[in-house]
Amino acid sequence: MSGKGKESEIVLKVLIIGDPNVGKTSFVQRYINNSFRGTYKWTIGVDFGLKLIQWSPTETIRLQLWDIAGQERYTSMTRVYYKDAFGCVIMCDITQKETIKSAALWKKDLDLKCMLPDSTPVPCILLANKNDLPSHHATDKELDTFCKEHNFLAWSNMSVKDNQMVKESMSYLLKEMMRKYHTNGSKDEFSSSVDLRQKTTHKCC
Ligand code: GDP
Ligand code: MG
Secondary structure, three states: OOOOOOOEEEEEEEEEEOOOOOOHHHHHHHHHHOOOOOOOOOOOOEEEEEEEEEEEOOEEEEEEEEEEOOOHHHOOHHHHHHOOOOEEEEEEEOOOHHHHHHHHHHHHHHHHHOOOOOOOOOOEEEEEEOOOOOOOOOOHHHHHHHHHHOOOOEEEEOEOOOOEOHHHHHHHHHHHHHHHHHOOOOOOOOOOOEEHHHOOOOOOO
């Protein structure tokens, strides 16, 4: 809480996970700085991104993005990184089939090691990046089925390079996290996966 009476600051930790090279660091940089570079230093351990969002007249969100290298799924470190996460973005590269398959393993790992304080799953969306490139390895229909099967809250194709669906996806996730934050303790489950591209009218941050 800040010192100004009713105003509150809400800290939300969001994990950005997925195989190496799918574009996680690029995604964080695009979302926070609206920049895109062809190369980023290999993420070692964890990088942090921070964004302050005035969510309502009385609420400020301090959004922490935890961007991990992508090899941690095979180590015990994930448990440390996942601690207290309130939301998650799992990324894959639509041009690399293995990274799509891995997204299911990342989701399983997340749900095994982490949950919200009310014991419901951490809100998690799937973002299939590099949509600007040719030779996609999953159709929209396949992605939709994949997300339902693995209990993702929503999914979207995305291009960090072309700045396509970056802000909109995070905005959707934020909205779901805030809904969870406010209903704190309710046991409602997410129904079925949503195609984020049809959900771009909500408040953008
Ligand atoms: P990370 O290992 O998951 O953090 O991936 P990086 O953010 O380091 O990106 C890996 C590579 O993919 C870099 O060369 C990026 O420039 C590239 N990249 C990231 N997003 C996109 C995208 O949307 N389209 C294309 N074509 N390349 C991208
Ligand atoms: Mg990285």
